[in-house]
Amino acid sequence: MNVLQVSAEIFPLLKTGGLADVAGALPQALNAAGCAVRVLLPGFAPILADLQDEQAPAHLVAPWGESVALRQGRLNSLNLQAYVIDVPHLYGREGTPYEDEQRQPFTDNDRRFALLGWVAARLAAGLDAHWQPQVVHSHDWHAALTGAYMAFLPPQRDRVASVYTVHNLAYQGLFAPRHFFELGLPAAAFSVDGLEFHGQLSFMKAGLFYADHITTVSPTYAREIQTSEQGCGLDGLLRTRAHDLTGILNGVDETVWDPARDMVIPERFDAVKPAGKVVCKAALQQQLGLTVQTQAPLFGVVSRLTEQKGLHLLLGVIDDLLARGGQLVVLGTGEAALEAAFLQCARAHPEAISVRIGYDEPYAHQIFAASDVTLVPSRFEPCGLTQMYGLKYGSLPLVHRVGGLADTVVDCALENLADGSANGFVFNRFDVPDMARAVARSFALYADSRQWRKVSTRAMRQRLGWDRAAQDYLALYRRLCH
Ligand code: ADP
Numbered sequence: 075m076n077v078l079q080v081s082a083e084i085f086p087l088l089k090t091g092g093l094a095d096v097a098g099a100l101p102q103a104l105n106a107a108g109c110a111v112r113v114l115l116p117g118f119a120p121i122l123a124d125l126q127d128e129q130a131p132a133h134l135v136a137p138w139g140e141s142v143a144l145r146q147g148r149l150n151s152l153n154l155q156a157y158v159i160d161v162p163h164l165y166g167r168e169g170t171p172y173e174d175e176q177r178q179p180f181t182d183n184d185r186r187f188a189l190l191g192w193v194a195a196r197l198a199a200g201l202d203a204h205w206q207p208q209v210v211h212s213h214d215w216h217a218a219l220t221g222a223y224m225a226f227l228p229p230q231r232d233r234v235a236s237v238y239t240v241h242n243l244a245y246q247g248l249f250a251p252r253h254f255f256e257l258g259l260p261a262a263a264f265s266v267d268g269l270e271f272h273g274q275l276s277f278m279k280a281g282l283f284y285a286d287h288i289t290t291v292s293p294t295y296a297r298e299i300q301t302s303e304q305g306c307g308l309d310g311l312l313r314t315r316a317h318d319l320t321g322i323l324n325g326v327d328e329t330v331w332d333p334a335r336d337m338v339i340p341e342r343f344d345a346v347k348p349a350g351k352v353v354c355k356a357a358l359q360q361q362l363g364l365t366v367q368t369q370a371p372l373f374g375v376v377s378r379l380t381e382q383k384g385l386h387l388l389l390g391v392i393d394d395l396l397a398r399g400g401q402l403v404v405l406g407t408g409e410a411a412l413e414a415a416f417l418q419c420a421r422a423h424p425e426a427i428s429v430r431i432g433y434d435e436p437y438a439h440q441i442f443a444a445s446d447v448t449l450v451p452s453r454f455e456p457c458g459l460t461q462m463y464g465l466k467y468g469s470l471p472l473v474h475r476v477g478g479l480a481d482t483v484v485d486c487a488l489e490n491l492a493d494g495s496a497n498g499f500v501f502n503r504f505d506v507p508d509m510a511r512a513v514a515r516s517f518a519l520y521a522d523s524r525q526w527r528k529v530s531t532r533a534m535r536q537r538l539g540w541d542r543a544a545q546d547y548l549a550l551y552r553r554l555c556h
């Protein structure tokens with residue numbers, strides 16, 4: 075089955091979060107399951123630099139009149155067939171893929187990402203005489219106009235199914251209505267039954283309205299987004315599409331996240347030979363100037379520092395964590411106030427807390443390898459990957475029971491320890507006292523080294539690879555194509 079995957083990011087070429095990890099791993103897993111996957115990406119510099127052209131580019135004209143070169147070739151670092159939209163004027167910029175250096179969204183983001191959906195629809199309609207997708211699978215708001223363009227232009231020879239995956243309903247791609255008329259969609263599309271959302275143009279809504287099928291990245295989040303609390307104003311539409319909405323839990327790319335083969339950590343380890351983890355912990359403590367000790371747990375955070383991630387709760391439990399002898403290592407970037415608050419904590423307790431503001435892939439691996447507990451107290455979390463990376467590296471996740479965190483972490487309550495299902499610490503109410511109780515449970519388990527070893531060994535042995543999700547997506551594609 076030919077599948078076109080459409081996304082704005084792809085690991086290891088361009089990543090701002092978990093979307094890139096998924097976009098990099100899912101095509102490989104689908105190929106292993108028997109699909110022939112190609113990806114469609116915007117021509118950001120690292121992506122163009124990795125592309126080995128195989129065909130002469132196709133020249134197109136965007137709905138607003140701009141020339142577009144569509145290149146086709148192989149992405150070297152991923153060994154993956156790709157189409158790349160080469161428009162230097164749109165994608166060759168400093169900053170993140172979405173924001174300028176002052177962290178302001180680019181003012182032409184509607185065009186920059188509408189183009190992804192528009193080109194995807196052209197490919198669905200037979201643009202490439204050598205390759206025809208049967209399924210077009212687009213990810214997040216950046217690629218969400220795919221279904222709308224497929225519905226309206228140009229006609230497809232054969233039926234091509236569209237799947238839209240929501241990685242985070244909170245980022246919607248909202249634009250002023252005046253932008254609608256440059257996108258080349260018929261006026262009828264700008265309505266309640268279309269992509270109009272409270273007078274604005276919503277890419278997210280287009281994805282939810284026009285795709286043949288919607289998926290999201292965990293079963294619990296699929297239920298949560300149908301409620302007014304977590305529906306971000308789109309729960310009504312999602313409820314009407316409940317029969318076309320599935321939660322498929324993400325996996326872990328075990329070629330990237332495997333402590334037995336990871337060359338950026340000081341010493342390798344696994345469930346059979348866990349001794350290397352002690353070396354990793356001591357090395358990080360030493361490197362950061364923390365007290366080198368093993369009698370109390372080291373807590374790790376690798377996260378965007380945004381409201382979603384619930385890290386203000388962590389600020390509320392830090393005193394307790396320190397009083398119990400724990401240590402904390404934070405790697406993150408995001409909201410200025412959160413960055414400042416964590417830096418302040420590190421200045422006050424340099425022997426126990428280290429905070430690095432920034433984005434650093436190898437350092438993230440080192441934190442999972444060194445830490446005993448991975449903290450993910452998110453207010454909401456569509457799937458969450460870091461709690462799964464924590465499991466793989468024997469760093470037990472401590473999480474708020476929400477979204478994908480609820481689907482992957484089982485609390486070390488006595489009954490769960492007894493039946494062998496426990497793999498971390500879960501708190502139910504999103505408040506400081508409940509998180510503090512989970513932290514207290516983690517210290518209690520850590521004090522019982524035999525039990526701790528048992529739980530972390532089991533965590534490292536958990537099967538978290540992408541094969542299960544790939545089978546679920548493949549079954550869905552087959553169903554839609556019949
Ligand atoms: P989200 O996509 O909401 O940020 P996920 O848990 O799904 O959350 O994915 C986050 C990804 O980004 C993980 O691969 C994590 O390791 C990585 N990450 C987050 N912040 C940083 C950082 N400051 N440095 C390195 N990697 C980071």
Ligand code: GLC
Nearest residue numbers: 092093241291456457458459
């Ligand atoms: C989003 C979500 C995160 C999820 C990731 C990959 O960024 O916030 O929970 O793991 O996408 O699907």
